[in-house]
Amino acid sequence: MIRVQNLTKTFGEVRAVDGVSFSIGEGEIVGFLGPNGAGKTTTLRVLTCYLPATSGSASVAGHDVFSDSMAVRRLVGYLPENTPLDGQMRCREYLNFRGKIRGLGRGVRESAIKRVIELCWLGDFIDRPIHQLSKGMRQRVGLADALLHDPKVLILDEPTIGLDPTQIRETRNLIRDLARRHTVLLSSHILPEVEATCERTIIIAGGRIVASGSPEELKERILGGSQLIAEISGPAKDVTKAVASLDGVHKVEGGADDGWQRLRIEPKKGCDPREAIFKVVKAKGWGLRELRLEVGSLEEFFVQITAKQAEEQRSEKREVRS
Amino acid sequence: MIRNVAALTQRELATNFLSPVAYVVAAVFLVATGHLFMGSTLVEGEEASLRSMLDSMAWLLVFALPLLTMRVLSDEFASGTIETLMTAPVTDVEVVIGKFLGVYVMYLGLLATTLVHVVLLSAYGATDAGVLILGYLGMILLGAFYVAVGVFASALTRHQLVAAIVGILILAVLTLVVDALAGWYSGSWRSVLAYVNVLHHFQDFSKGIFDTKSLFFFLSGTAFFLFLAVKALESRRWR
Numbered sequence: 164m165i166r167v168q169n170l171t172k173t174f175g176e177v178r179a180v181d182g183v184s185f186s187i188g189e190g191e192i193v194g195f196l197g198p199n200g201a202g203k204t205t206t207l208r209v210l211t212c213y214l215p216a217t218s219g220s221a222s223v224a225g226h227d228v229f230s231d232s233m234a235v236r237r238l239v240g241y242l243p244e245n246t247p248l249d250g251q252m253r254c255r256e257y258l259n260f261r262g263k264i265r266g267l268g269r270g271v272r273e274s275a276i277k278r279v280i281e282l283c284w285l286g287d288f289i290d291r292p293i294h295q296l297s298k299g300m301r302q303r304v305g306l307a308d309a310l311l312h313d314p315k316v317l318i319l320d321e322p323t324i325g326l327d328p329t330q331i332r333e334t335r336n337l338i339r340d341l342a343r344r345h346t347v348l349l350s351s352h353i354l355p356e357v358e359a360t361c362e363r364t365i366i367i368a369g370g371r372i373v374a375s376g377s378p379e380e381l382k383e384r385i386l387g388g389s390q391l392i393a394e395i396s397g398p399a400k401d402v403t404k405a406v407a408s409l410d411g412v413h414k415v416e417g418g419a420d421d422g423w424q425r426l427r428i429e430p431k432k433g434c435d436p437r438e439a440i441f442k443v444v445k446a447k448g449w450g451l452r453e454l455r456l457e458v459g460s461l462e463e464f465f466v467q468i469t470a471k472q473a474e475e476q477r478s479e480k481r482e483v484r485s
Numbered sequence: 486m487i488r489n490v491a492a493l494t495q496r497e498l499a500t501n502f503l504s505p506v507a508y509v510v511a512a513v514f515l516v517a518t519g520h521l522f523m524g525s526t527l528v529e530g531e532e533a534s535l536r537s538m539l540d541s542m543a544w545l546l547v548f549a550l551p552l553l554t555m556r557v558l559s560d561e562f563a564s565g566t567i568e569t570l571m572t573a574p575v576t577d578v579e580v581v582i583g584k585f586l587g588v589y590v591m592y593l594g595l596l597a598t599t600l601v602h603v604v605l606l607s608a609y610g611a612t613d614a615g616v617l618i619l620g621y622l623g624m625i626l627l628g629a630f631y632v633a634v635g636v637f638a639s640a641l642t643r644h645q646l647v648a649a650i651v652g653i654l655i656l657a658v659l660t661l662v663v664d665a666l667a668g669w670y671s672g673s674w675r676s677v678l679a680y681v682n683v684l685h686h687f688q689d690f691s692k693g694i695f696d697t698k699s700l701f702f703f704l705s706g707t708a709f710f711l712f713l714a715v716k717a718l719e720s721r722r723w724r
Contacts, residue, residue, distance in 0.1 A: 260496050
């Protein structure tokens, strides 16, 4: 449904998006995750025909965003960052206007407005001027606008920013419901949000894609780097040796601490040797006061790669300067 | 095409009626034209034509119309709504024409209210219908040109005030400044300056002369500035 190939966008000297490629199938719901300034909004703006790419290409349902822009615009429902709305109009007038410029006839328009009022809970303030609405209400009006023409593809830029926790949960549920009938691409800099709503995550930092996959896949990648912590009382050498010789243990590092050996154990990929460790300890008659798996969270992973990216960029800049 | 333009024009008009600036400009315009009419036309012994009132209106509008047009695109840039607009299936040309018509229709409404002076004048004197009609045709053409310049100025910047000043400056150059400069030059420069002088062309109409050269000047000038506005709008994307 969405295909992006080698997309690059520069603003003067700044490379906001740098050779990004990905594709999204029909009915998929994909999260675009990255810290602020990573190039998420720019990528989405290219996809929605707001900005032309510097190089590379992007297409929606086979229509190129540059050469066949009107077809793309008809297919896409877009909620821009910060939900810009015409404050002087009333909600209903605004939606009516938006329906008109999307070429919806009167009858279709009326039923479409009725549909989005229900879908986005606009009933309470549909006849109020937009400038009187709270941030959360505005967000819902923006979403209603994006859904008005029942688009095949929904592109949402930070859809829950500025909402309160209840509204965030409601919006997430709404997006998940929508995903059944639409292809959804949403951006966020908040990880749990993407984790909670999306089937697939594309992590972007410094204008480049640094990782992508389902939350499970990403977790697995992280799990590869997870560690076991064990505290065992016994002769230091024997304890380390016994644990290291176990199946499923890759590496052991340890330090003594008043008779207790605190071990950091790196398991082999896909192995969980906790039970084996317990059995060994029991067989030898040693003491055990801690045994746990330290799972790296997606959060940590995210922080790690984005920090790495930022560091690389900084050193690149230093090189350029020197 | 037509449906999109109509939708945009309609919205623009609605926004105009919600905007305090539009009311202030309309009020000042009407007070000023009323004053001009009472002071210079509805005087015993004067000729029964609106020529002096229309001539004065023509330069008054140099300042009034950019105040009505300053909002049209600048406000979209400033509030970010340009993003929702330009990602909807509307072309840049449709947006510019829609914005243009939104203000232009408002202007025609304002102009229509000055017809009350025509009624008053006919009640007190013998008017020449042909001259009046040509005078109003001149106002209709002049207004289109001014609004096009204003829309262009608004397409250049996100600051409404800057848009107004740029619009007034362009119009001032094409009216008052070229008029003053024409006095200093002679030969071909002088004829160039005379040709771009908007008031010069307008005065043909207000005198009751129908010159196709002037008609062409207003129509092509309007189209030219609308074209520039489309280009300015397009260029924002490449920055």
